[in-house]
Amino acid sequence: MPNQVDSRPHDAASAAPAALPRGKGLTVTLGHDVPLRLDCGVDLGPFTLAYTTYGRLNADKSNAILVCHALTGDHYVADPHPVTGKPGWWHEVVGPGRIIDTDRYFVVCSNVIGSCMGSTGPKEIDPATGEPWGLRFPVITIGDMVQAQARLLDHLGIDTLFAVIGGSMGGMQVLEWVHAFPNRVFAAVPIATSYRHSAQNIAFNEVGRQAITADPDWCGGDYLKHDRRPERGLAVARMAAHITYLSEQALHRKFGRKLQNRAAITYGFEADFQVESYLRYQGSSFVDRFDANSYLYITRAMDYFDLAEEHGGRLADAFTDVKTRICLISFSSDWLFPTSESRAIVHALNAVAANVSFVEVQSDKGHDAFLLDEPEFHETLAGFLDGAAEHRGLPRRVEG
């Protein structure tokens, strides 16, 4: 029966402290007693999650939104990034009076396990050895990321999410939430995503991984021990990936064949074209804020994601217990996660009579459109959230 979400308190919720820390730059170490059993079979624990919260949890804890970040994202959703100083990656969407209104909702975002912004991942210290994990870190999955997030929500005393929202790999986590915790999610918005990585997606990720591991400074994954960093390989990986985030039209509109501060081509290998200079900048700035091994682990988690395969190839069977109201959003010029992927999810959800709506936003901005100022997307997201909030009985602002 759609939209009936279990309202019983979750086991761990009763153990949640009365006054929890709120705000940015928080960390919590979980799994002391019961480690996280990863899909690969390894027990991970204790493990740390870095997270940020915005707004206030209401009295009946019904206004929590979990935001899930993408491959190279983090929990600095609406705050300046501590390394780059740039505005949070979704500051256009999350904040007071914004679509994900922090005057109305309690917003949580945690850095996924395997990443490098404070959550347990390959660059952190393995307690067993006292050295950075490197490649001894267990391979994690989207399912593992979500299980870790569920532990955080337990810790925060949040049994049921009002909504879980995310784009790209964040959208994979949203789908996994709906699949793994059908009773804990009232509404879900998977954006520009897929239920499984395609051969082309895997291929692009593999190019990135090969670029990193080909860099002699990668040192078999132990670069931190040797005080080195595979910056050249990681930059190449980022450059290749970055092309896939933009549409051909967006690149044409933004750069075309425009030259970089020069009147004519130089007949050399400097960055004659603006698009070359832009890509080089994307690569070189990325290495300042991201860990190469995390890039390997998180791309691997994306490659492994396949909700259908877990159910004998029948995607609908992944959603038999779904009670969540779901709004899928895709972008017409996204060729990394094309609309056809979202349609396949819609078909599967229709097959189990789920409450699902779907919008393909007309945009020439490509995959990255979900991070950009894209009015039709914002209107769609706002409209869906407002409708869901009404069904959930949430007032416009958090009550006193």
Add this chain to the structure above:
Amino acid sequence: MPNQVDSRPHDAASAAPAALPRGKGLTVTLGHDVPLRLDCGVDLGPFTLAYTTYGRLNADKSNAILVCHALTGDHYVADPHPVTGKPGWWHEVVGPGRIIDTDRYFVVCSNVIGSCMGSTGPKEIDPATGEPWGLRFPVITIGDMVQAQARLLDHLGIDTLFAVIGGSMGGMQVLEWVHAFPNRVFAAVPIATSYRHSAQNIAFNEVGRQAITADPDWCGGDYLKHDRRPERGLAVARMAAHITYLSEQALHRKFGRKLQNRAAITYGFEADFQVESYLRYQGSSFVDRFDANSYLYITRAMDYFDLAEEHGGRLADAFTDVKTRICLISFSSDWLFPTSESRAIVHALNAVAANVSFVEVQSDKGHDAFLLDEPEFHETLAGFLDGAAEHRGLPRRVEG
């Protein structure tokens, strides 16, 4: 006036030797007296071209076809490649009784200057220093490649080509031939190509170049002098490029998410998926047959190609003197050189009332379709060539 090709002997043709070497693995050194004035302003000479011929030139020298190869191609069109032992890259199309029938046509293909299969390029010895050119080799353009080919045809005593045919970068050369030598080309077939490299094309090439130059074994381009080779960087460049040669559908059909000789994912970084294994093979086998600096130079030549820009942005002005009959062919799933690029050329040719036809072949094989068994493409090419041969008055076989 279309289809009227100048039949006066070209200046150099009268100097051609009576009996020329024919066959495979030929080389000729040209530009002893008059060096090749490159677009960058450098005089290159003498320079060597490696080439292959198939079939026999007829008495009035009216049956010559120049085949132009793509980025990593060479003059081993229908013969086994000397390094890989694999059949020639266009053996499906060129040969006795085939579409480009070597019983009927005299087929010439030369390795482009800047490449690495015997023609003058960065891995050859700079006579001025006695060392490999490396990055001291001048940056060449598609125009330079074509001017060098024209010198070869002069040497062979061929004034007018019956046809010039090529795909991808080969198609750029075809367009350049039509533009630069409107009197020397009776018919032309630019396949899966463009009149200028797009921002996305440049971006992918730049990723490849960055992968190569990031490899410490590249040694600033002087790897041959140091007895090293940037194989890892070149392999990554090839892997990234290879994805762009295939359509998403082709990758899905060929590999999907199929695993490589294993029952389940391994939770590691080995090639679990067939598409990973395939890409790794594409990368590692490529480095055996291609020179990294040549990859830099030839991608640069492609990036610089822009027939419109040379004419104030008006492509039609590049073709004002065109007399050639032209057949453009694109492939519906080619996202590297999409059909829209061919259409833009057709519009420009229509604007100057050129004799042009255009076919978009329905194919899910992507850009590489021109190298593959694609019946509709082959029928189109055969039909156009047969019609042109009839107009040219060529018999079915070369007369005795």
